[in-house]
Amino acid sequence: MNRKLGLIMTVLMGLVLTACASNEKQVVETESTKPVVVDTANVDRNAYGSGYSVSDLASQFGIDGDPLNYKVLYFKYNSSAIDERSRIIATRHAQYLGEKGGLRVNLEGHADERGTRDFNLALGERRAQTVAQLMNTAGASSAIETISYGEERPVNVAHTETAWKANRRVGIKY
Amino acid sequence: MNNLQSFRRLLVSASLLLASLVSLPSYAQVELNISGAEVRGIPIAIVPFKVLDGSVLEHQINEVIAFDLVASGKFEPIAAQNYLSNPSRNEEVQWKDWRFIDAEVLVIGEVWTLGPDQYEVQFQMYDIAREQRIGNGKRISGLSMRDLRTAAHVISDNVYQAFTGGAGAFQSRMAYISRTEVEYQRYRYRLMVSDWDGFGAREVYASWNPLLSPDWSPDGQKLAFVGFNNKGSIVKVVDLTTFVDQTIAEFKGVNSAPAWSPDGSKIAYSSSQHGSPDIFIYDVLSRQHTRISSHYGIDTEPSWSPRGDSFLFTSSRTGKPQIYSYSINDESLSRMTFEGDESANASYNSDGSKILMVHEGGQITVMDEETSRLTMLTNAKFDESPSFSPNGDMVLYKTEQQYEPALMVASADGRVRTRLSLVSGDVREPAWSPLRK
Structure with a gap:
């Protein structure tokens, strides 16, 4: 089993290396000042139904590939408003769920440590509810449950902006 | 000669030390156990x-x-x-x-x-x-x-x-939540009761899920608190003599922030069973739940006036959390706090002349009920869970010292702060009991 895995890894690495090598070759060949013509007609401006191209998803929102691979949405302080990144991810999940049909979905809302614990319980729920609403509107057609842990289950316990940012979240679970 | 030199050196370093002490900024007083010096005891x-x-x-x-x-x-x-x-x-x-x-x-x-x-x-x-x-x-x-x-x-x-000339509060107790990591990332939450100074702590309830928001019954016999079942937060009550617990609110959504009325007949709490967190009142005898507020904002953290004819609560109805007062008799609402971005978790002292709250997300503050004048008891950013001593002269709250959670008591004038070092570990949510009856 392990040997098989090793073999696969070697093949994969080989592929990666050739990919790199061919990229280098291209760089060497492009010596003319003539602009490279890119066939814009063929670029998918609506990758994964997001309304953005794959490269825009990566550069603007840090979403590499299918937004379905992202399961945590982040929020501003004291806010349950959904930003564009969260909208893209939640909508993609809703589409997927709509296609699959009948899955149970759990949305887990959280808050950062600032503010009082009881208020943060409410805030975490509000965030989860906002995501649930969006996913329902986007055709999730699934049983979506929300639960809030407020500030009780942080992913990062530091008292820093970075930690707070990571903790203000809704996790999509199904 | 040598002795004289070392004596001089000592003098210089002593005066330097003195100078540095004098020039300490005021927030450094938090580091001392006892701070402030204008008025003396x-x-x-x-x-x-x-x-x-x-x-x-x-x-x-x-x-x-x-x-x-x-x-x-x-x-x-x-x-x-x-x-x-x-x-x-x-x-x-x-x-x-x-x-x-x-x-x-x-x-x-x-x-x-x-x-x-x-x-x-x-x-x-x-x-x-x-x-x-x-x-x-x-x-x-x-x-x-x-x-x-x-x-x-x-x-x-x-x-x-x-x-x-006033009644002391030194025979009262406190409740708090203690959290211990039993295995990696697996926590045991325990509701504890101790003397007011943290001595003699014993467990009265425990759970693998978070516990928070303990609130004493006015006779000191029971604690209401928030726990979790697999669907979310619920309001529970535990009897401190029999250790029997009961669940009083486990509706869909968030159930939290219980507060006993002064006569012990009701428990106000927040529940989002209708979608948005509203204030409800649970009647202990009839076990009936009555919805009091119905705003789309977050309404939570109710806390009764000493007479029991009104309660304070936190609401985000204008955007950010502020304190409001709801009068039971004439069903009227008034906003209590206007200063600063945020005020939350308010409670009255025993005669209703002062309101204790968490200001700007983590600063313990006392507001004069009549003049609305604010006295900041702490200068920190992450202080929480304040409660008055039953005689109103002291305030118990949770802070952090050198990255360690700590329970503190401040005199209500903010002059003296004492750490309750008998309580250690990951502790939070302290609540001061009423006087023993």
Whole structure:
């Protein structure tokens, strides 16, 4: 089993290396000042139904590939408003769920440590509810449950902006 | 020569130290156990109690009394090494010994061993300025070794009453939540009850899910608190004598922030069973739930007025959390806080003249009910869960010191802050009990 895995890894690495090598070759060949013509007609401006191209998803929102691979949405302080990144991810999940049909979905809302614990319980729920609403509107057609842990289950316990940012979240679970 | 040089060096470093102390910014006072100095407490001498058979006590009565009285902000104990005599009986008291060290109050006493683990404590109080004994001295009997701390708290209450005219709160208790990591990322949450100073903590409820927001019944017999089932947060009540617990609110959504009414007949709480968190009132006898508020904003953290005819609560109806008051009788609403971005988790003191709250997300603040004037008790950013002592003279809250959670007591004027170092570990959500009945 392990040997098989090793073999696969070697093949994969080989592929990666050739990919790199061919990229280098291209760089060497492009010596003319003539602009490279890119066939814009063929670029998918609506990758994964997001309304953005794959490269825009990566550069603007840090979403590499299918937004379905992202399961945590982040929020501003004291806010349950959904930003564009969260909208893209939640909508993609809703589409997927709509296609699959009948899955149970759990949305887990959280808050950062600032503010009082009881208020943060409410805030975490509000965030989860906002995501649930969006996913329902986007055709999730699934049983979506929300639960809030407020500030009780942080992913990062530091008292820093970075930690707070990571903790203000809704996790999509199904 | 050499000696002189080193003496000079010492002088220089001493004055440097002094200079650095003087130039300390005011927030550095948080680092000290006791801070502030404009108004002084009453200078008090508490003589180490004489133990008649010479047995060794686990706790020094004079030290427990001193700790109590310092925390109130109304007394300033004089260190025992400055005493010129150590009287334990009335006839041994020399007025001049105490005037010399500027003591205004003197407390003396004795501990008698009456049998195996059976003690009696006697004490006397003196007004040094008037050269008067207060009362005739008192005896507290039927004590075990463990009760000696309770006896000390009784003496503290007597001193407090005699020299401030108000009721002491040193026989009260506190509840708090303790969290321990049993295995990697697996936590045990325990609801604890201890003496007001953190001594004698015992578990009254435990869970693998988060616990928060404990609130005492007015008779001190029960605690309402928030726990979790697999669907979300629920409101529970535990009896402190039988340890039997019951769930009083487990509706869809968030159920949280329980608050007993002053007569104990109702528990106000927040529930989002209709989608958005609203205030509900649970009637203990009939077990009926009545919805009180119905705004789309977050309404939570209800807390009753001393008369029980209104309650304060936190609402985000204007965007950010602020304090509102709801009157039960005329069903009217008034906004209480306007200063700053955020105010939350408010509660009244025993006579309703002051409102305690968390300001700007983590600063413990007292607001005068009439003038709305704010007094900041702390300067930190992450302080939380404040509650008044039953006599309103002190405030218990949770802070963090050197990245460690700590329970603190501040005098209500903000002058003195005392750490309750008997409680350690990952502790949070302290709540001060009513007076023992």
